[in-house]
Amino acid sequence: MPVPPRIRDEFRLYRVFPRHHDTVRFYTTPWLTNQVPFLVYRLLLCVYNVSVLVVYVKGGEWAWNPKVLITLTYQTYILWTVYSFWSAVVCFVLYFGSTYHHLRGQIESCSLISPDSFSQEVQDSPDNKNTSRADAPSPASESCDAATPDEHTVNDNDSRFGTTLDATALLQGYLRDDSRHTTADTGTVTSLPDRYPRLPWYLGCQWVLYTAPAVSALPITVVFWSLMRPAGQSVVIENVLIHAMNSVTAFLELFITGLPVSLLHVVYPILYLLWYIVFSLIYVEAGGTDLWGNHYIYKVFDFEGNPSLTAGLVVAVVGLLLVSHVIVFFLSLLRDKILVCVSRR
Template sequence: MTCGQRMRSEFRLKSFGLTYNDRQVFTRTPVSLLLQRFFKDWLAQNNRLPFVLYRAAVCLYQVIVFSIIHGVLAQFPLKGLLYLTEWGYILLTLHTLLSAGLCFADYYKSRFQRGATSNDNTASDVAMATGSTIVLTTTGVSQDSAQTLPIPWYYKLYWVLYNVSFAGGICITILFYALLRDENSALSILIHAMNSVTIVIDVMVSGLPCRLLHFVYPLTFGVVYILFTVIYWAAGGKGLYDYPFIYPYLDYGGRPVLAAIVAVLGVLVAVPLCHCIVFALVVARESLVHLLKRRRQSPNSQNDNVTAL
């Protein structure tokens, strides 16, 4: 698929939806092509185990950090929920837990199915799991469109969390260091910078697809948060230390014009832009995997030509 064809496909009306031909891209990694160059013999039998271990490690890290954050902020148990950082970190933690659960379920389901049959072929394993024929692609696996099964609702929830938490997490990092940057403590770095580091790593090693028009999901999240801040302010709510605002740049009573500008630009510009960043990372990952696949196949093609001669 050329770049022009790819972009045209992104702007079709159905790209707003959450339909996809193959659920395996949500729980497997296309980076195994790269790993096979270093661990060829071992990966021949355990080609998905490294990704399962990665999911387990990230999930453990996210839960530990989440617990540390709420241990430090225990003196503000409810008011901590006023902040966009808290909303974003909760969604990122939920995404991590769900991704690990789905990955483990897919891994053990495929092992059970391999044990129930004498055929240990990976392609047939995925075919049994999805009810269709598959071929390798840049994003992992792709189904024969003649027989497709709709992805379950929890995969759709996973996909929405992926869009919202990843674009939202990058947006939180950018907005914090552009507008606030009032502290540089270890806790601040952990929740405002390391979150984006884990997001970028996850985008590059996972096989999850990304659609440009899915910006509507993080956009909806941004709108909901801004409406929440307006309602909370109108109801007389106070921020930390009884400030009359949650964020100084969202002071609707003291600086309403600035608050309106920040709210509109944050939702309508920053959030879609951050989703485009995630999309660009996914395209870069697909291009890299495609390049590695071509390089991996080139020696085989040359050997075939020599044999034919």
């Protein structure tokens, strides 16, 4: 069975980097044209994650122990909180039209031309001096596919992103056939890298900040509840918040937002895991101990006491990361398919 072009393109080397054709997906929700509720969601997610960090660090027998910072769980949730804060800042700054961001009022998926400016161009053109205003082409008939990236602007009736976005522009990135993207003037197929231009640095950072903790959430949940949780220990709210709700909020974020997922971005959670392994080795070799004074951070990851078992578990966790990333990828495809079906109703 032939591999679909959408899947085949995922294995292009340049897809390792944070590149995408539709910047709107990173700071809007595709489910609403009015983005105000999405801004409220962004704020609530940030406040919730900060609250979870505080509740966890002050709870249990490790209350206010700074050593809680050495655990993979807490470091990952800190990274998840940094993502929620960063994405909230990006959304609010773009919403209020900050002059520091060149994406203000810009949607790269569709050109929405102001009727007034369009009519003025037609009226002033030498070839159209005798053309009546009624005969001028309707701006609504302009094809979104014919627009170049520099022409993509928000309707002048609402020059700032956020209040109300045109539904066609909002969903254009989902409806576009990425496997055969052609230029309007020549009809030729654009090169693959041209279909995925570099993102602004702050959106690229947002994408990486999402991928690493979101993909790591499921393995952390599985490993904790299957291997790490002490036998006979009652379920406490701190463990539920940071070892179960982490996966729930990660998948909720995926479906509420329009964030894309690239298969080759699995390198980011793997690099994050490698960072933690190096950190834990240095920490233990320097004489560090866990919350209870043991010379390891996790008993099942004791490189000194049982290196062979630990090495096997590291390989297993890498496998879990790969599986988790594939699950997140196909869930993102499912979300996009649902959006396309809804938009065509």
